[in-house]
Amino acid sequence: MTTSNENIVPEIERDDLEIWKKVVDVQMHFNDLELRLRNYAIIALGAILTVAGYSLNENRVAYIGSIELPAASIFLFASIVLWGCFWYMDRHWYHRLLTGSVVHGIKIEDKYQSVTEAICLSRSIKEASPHSFAGLKFRSKHRLDAFYLVIGTMLFILAWLLINPWLAVLWLIAVIILVGVVCFVYMERA
Numbered sequence: 001m002t003t004s005n006e007n008i009v010p011e012i013e014r015d016d017l018e019i020w021k022k023v024v025d026v027q028m029h030f031n032d033l034e035l036r037l038r039n040y041a042i043i044a045l046g047a048i049l050t051v052a053g054y055s056l057n058e059n060r061v062a063y064i065g066s067i068e069l070p071a072a073s074i075f076l077f078a079s080i081v082l083w084g085c086f087w088y089m090d091r092h093w094y095h096r097l098l099t100g101s102v103v104h105g106i107k108i109e110d111k112y113q114s115v116t117e118a119i120c121l122s123r124s125i126k127e128a129s130p131h132s133f134a135g136l137k138f139r140s141k142h143r144l145d146a147f148y149l150v151i152g153t154m155l156f157i158l159a160w161l162l163i164n165p166w167l168a169v170l171w172l173i174a175v176i177i178l179v180g181v182v183c184f185v186y187m188e189r190a
Contacts, residue, residue: 052075073160102126
């Protein structure tokens with residue numbers, strides 16, 4: 001007569017193990033959604049940049065009142081709004097759900113830490129996630145924000161570059177200073 005591990009583990013613990021497995025599935029689901037969302041954001045951005053490039057090539061202009069602007073700059077400003085919408089959905093919607101599922105997984109793992117070391121995926125990922133750079137600790141939320149911020153900033157400066165090159169240089173200097181300040185206030189020390 002052979003006994004399986006399933007017969008040794010009490011009923012409640014088997015239920016917890018199944019719940020933990022489902023929580024890991026949910027983590028994978030939200031991670032996949034975030035990656036797909038970023039893929040859609042890049043595709044949408046590519047489409048708008050294509051239209052902006054075409055309008056720039058054709059020397060198209062747009063009028064806002066009596067002000068004449070390159071149409072490409074209008075498309076670039078529109079792309080910043082769209083990019084910001086994708087960032088909001090990614091950072092403040094799906095990333096929070098992913099974070100919640102990781103926290104829940106860690107609670108289950110902590111309950112059984114003394115019983116087995118095999119159930120530790122959520123905690124292992126959370127501990128391995130931070131990345132140190134220039135004396136600062138970048139967590140997943142920081143890297144996510146940086147991804148959107150760098151591209152959004154490039155779009156913003158490019159849009160202003162089409163309108164007024166000197167103003168774009170001033171914006172670039174201001175952004176570099178702002179990013180430096182944000183890094184030291186927002187990030188954790190490594």
